[in-house]
Amino acid sequence: MIGDHHQLPPVIKNMAFQKYSNMEQSLFTRLVRLGVPTVDLDGQGRARSSICDLYRWRYKHLGNLKHVESWKEYQLANAGFEYDFQLVDVQDFNGVGESEPSPYFYQNLAEAEYCVAVFMFMRLIGYPASKITILTTYNGQKHLIRDVINTRCANNPLIGKPHKVTTVDKYQGQQNDYILLSLVRTRAVGHLRDVRRLVVAMSRARLGLYIFARVALFRNCFELAPAFEQLTARPTKLHLFLNEVFPTQRRNDQKASLKPMVVKDMSHMANFVYTLYMGRVKQMKEYYEQMGHKWEKPGEVKVPEHEGFISSHPGEDRDTDSEDEEEAGKQLPVPMEEEPINDSIDDDNTVQ
Numbered sequence: 134m135i136g137d138h139h140q141l142p143p144v145i146k147n148m149a150f151q152k153y154s155n156m157e158q159s160l161f162t163r164l165v166r167l168g169v170p171t172v173d174l175d176g177q178g179r180a181r182s183s184i185c186d187l188y189r190w191r192y193k194h195l196g197n198l199k200h201v202e203s204w205k206e207y208q209l210a211n212a213g214f215e216y217d218f219q220l221v222d223v224q225d226f227n228g229v230g231e232s233e234p235s236p237y238f239y240q241n242l243a244e245a246e247y248c249v250a251v252f253m254f255m256r257l258i259g260y261p262a263s264k265i266t267i268l269t270t271y272n273g274q275k276h277l278i279r280d281v282i283n284t285r286c287a288n289n290p291l292i293g294k295p296h297k298v299t300t301v302d303k304y305q306g307q308q309n310d311y312i313l314l315s316l317v318r319t320r321a322v323g324h325l326r327d328v329r330r331l332v333v334a335m336s337r338a339r340l341g342l343y344i345f346a347r348v349a350l351f352r353n354c355f356e357l358a359p360a361f362e363q364l365t366a367r368p369t370k371l372h373l374f375l376n377e378v379f380p381t382q383r384r385n386d387q388k389a390s391l392k393p394m395v396v397k398d399m400s401h402m403a404n405f406v407y408t409l410y411m412g413r414v415k416q417m418k419e420y421y422e423q424m425g426h427k428w429e430k431p432g433e434v435k436v437p438e439h440e441g442f443i444s445s446h447p448g449e450d451r452d453t454d455s456e457d458e459e460e461a462g463k464q465l466p467v468p469m470e471e472e473p474i475n476d477s478i479d480d481d482n483t484v485q
């Protein structure tokens with residue numbers, strides 16, 4: 134029960150220990166509260182300096198180790214993205230924002246679809262799946278995102294699944310290069326108001342952090358202001374650079390000469406990804422045929438209605454009469470798995 138007292142405390146499941154022994158208080162917090170002299174972390178070696186600024190304010194004198202300025206991976210930009218981090222505003226989809234199908238089980242379909250569309254975009258331009266993690270602040274949303282992934286792309290060899298889809302709380306202590314984060318709530322800020330959860334959420338990414346949320350709600354939360362002021366200083370619509378592939382040689386500190394594509398909303402992103410995918414498949418097919426190889430379709434990025442609550446692909450054009458589309462219509466839905474993405478720490482290939 135030792136640990137950074139600016140992050141989340143241990144989870145105590147036993148009510149007696151929780152209520153009467155105050156075991157949720159970590160040993161570190163206990164010592165700090167008792168006035169025991171402590172040495173605070175003053176050099177972080179995980180994140181780009183710009184990303185670290187989102188939580189640096191919670192620590193006394195947190196600087197950067199030299200390598201986060203000097204190593205090439207920190208100097209280069211994130212391919213396809215104008216910014217190294219962005220807060221992306223997500224509006225209601227079909228009139229719905231957050232939903233609560235059972236008590237305290239929060240979901241947000243628009244954010245789930247948006248996160249998955251961005252993951253698919255990253256895969257299509259060459260990002261390895263192992264470098265991308267999708268995080269969310271609620272268990273309900275974790276299940277929804279996994280379900281959307283299973284529906285849209287898990288079985289597609291061109292896309293597959295991200296390294297992990299899990300909750301911020303479960304991911305404490307872990308990291309990945311690129312984090313897509315869904316904040317879910319649209320009516321009340323909920324438990325992100327605990328700044329320790331915000332610090333964990335903001336501090337998991339090394340190189341890229343893209344947050345999907347209802348901006349008007351979170352920007353007004355007093356406790357979160359130092360982070361959201363920085364987040365909202367950048368555009369809240371996703372800015373993408375087309376024609377870039379991973380890894381780019383564009384420098385992160387260099388103002389790009391290209392004009393970005395500004396993504397209007399989730400449907401726009403889903404549509405764009407669908408078109409990008411179809412273009413990639415067409416290119417591959419032509420290449421195979423030119424080389425005299427037998428062409429086999431890699432898979433689909435969409436399947437029919439699934440369990441009655443996930444919409445069909447928002448970028449899907451149902452008016453098409455192409456043969457490929459008809460074949461896709463005959464495909465059986467991907468079966469639901471309770472835990473399709475492995476959560477165990479043992480198989481984690483991130484460096485700690």
Ligand SMILES: Nc1ncnc2c1ncn2[C@@H]1O[C@H](COP(=O)(O)OP(=O)(O)OP(=O)(O)O)[C@@H](O)[C@H]1O
Nearest residue numbers: 137177178179180198200305306307308336484485
């Ligand atoms: N001296 C260093 N040289 C290179 N990389 C470093 C160095 N120190 C830390 N890092 C990088 O920073 C990451 C975070 O370090 P570490 O896991 O010790 O932090 P932590 O305090 O346990 O993080 P958290 O509790 O927030 O998950 C490491 O995985 C590593 O990539």
